[in-house]
Amino acid sequence: MISPKFGIVVFPGSNCDHDAYWVLRKLIGYQTDFLWHKESDLKESNVIVLPGGFSYGDYLRTGSIARFSPIMNEVISFAKKGNTVIGICNGFQILLEAGLLPGVMLKNISLNFVCKDVYLSVENRETKFTKGIKTDSALKVPVAHGEGNYFADNNTLKELVDNNQVVFKYSSKDGEVSENYNPNGSAMNIAGIINKEGNVLGMMPHPERCSDPVLNKTDGSLIFKAIANNIFN
Amino acid sequence: MFKATVLIKRRSTILDPQGKAVEIGAKHLGLNNIANTRIDKYIQFDVDAKDKNAAEKEVAEYCKKLLANPIMEDFEFTLSEWTPSEEEV
Numbered sequence: 001m002i003s004p005k006f007g008i009v010v011f012p013g014s015n016c017d018h019d020a021y022w023v024l025r026k027l028i029g030y031q032t033d034f035l036w037h038k039e040s041d042l043k044e045s046n047v048i049v050l051p052g053g054f055s056y057g058d059y060l061r062t063g064s065i066a067r068f069s070p071i072m073n074e075v076i077s078f079a080k081k082g083n084t085v086i087g088i089c090n091g092f093q094i095l096l097e098a099g100l101l102p103g104v105m106l107k108n109i110s111l112n113f114v115c116k117d118v119y120l121s122v123e124n125r126e127t128k129f130t131k132g133i134k135t136d137s138a139l140k141v142p143v144a145h146g147e148g149n150y151f152a153d154n155n156t157l158k159e160l161v162d163n164n165q166v167v168f169k170y171s172s173k174d175g176e177v178s179e180n181y182n183p184n185g186s187a188m189n190i191a192g193i194i195n196k197e198g199n200v201l202g203m204m205p206h207p208e209r210c211s212d213p214v215l216n217k218t219d220g221s222l223i224f225k226a227i228a229n230n231i232f233n
Numbered sequence: 234m235f236k237a238t239v240l241i242k243r244r245s246t247i248l249d250p251q252g253k254a255v256e257i258g259a260k261h262l263g264l265n266n267i268a269n270t271r272i273d274k275y276i277q278f279d280v281d282a283k284d285k286n287a288a289e290k291e292v293a294e295y296c297k298k299l300l301a302n303p304i305m306e307d308f309e310f311t312l313s314e315w316t317p318s319e320e321e322v
Contacts, residue, residue: 056255057251068262070261
């Protein structure tokens, strides 16, 4: 099997770029490169990772300035050609501002920054980000955000459901989805969605922070391995 | 009842990091004629005071002591009289 090359975009204020690099390059062993936001060369990457952090200090709106960084022109046309893009946390917010995914992120309903492990029920196991994830139970992945309260109008939410675009929902350990397990007030407990075409994933939880066995949490690596296994199929 | 609108501006000599960061976005957008972006604060609230003088006094105190930091910011406000309609009460 050919293994894909990952490109991790580094914006001013990204702070999960090295975590992602550690997991992809050092831990799993995929070819991986950093891509500085002012560049316009994706260095023949097969998968683009928009990492977590606080690009441009989260000024104006989260992701709103990073969305116009020069490399985003390339990322957008890369995505529009059907190539694989994953945005994690701030990366998800950037994808929303860039219009590659629908909706917006509001301030967490508690008004607090939330940093803790949560469980994710995998709602769609037929995506290139989830296909082949063997475990039936919910994935344990940490969140760390102040603005993760996913919001979209009712038509958009209905479309997300109708097209099976909701990939992850906040849930109990057993995969039960209810308001009790919603850490930020997200509509329908949404933690991660894909675009209609299925090649762009945005998720608020951080799989790169729960992939190294030394942390006693490895569910995150299932997502990266799924991408690598599915991308050329 | 009065409606107050307050505008709080950072003094022009004081760095506005948010304005600077946003302006980088403008450059990336190709908007090269934009300069000196400043992001200020626009705040609205109601004041239930017996007359306009009393309302002004209260709003000024709110601005001076809490909404603005007079060391680096200036404020201005306007008040308009307003009678809540029945639905709003």
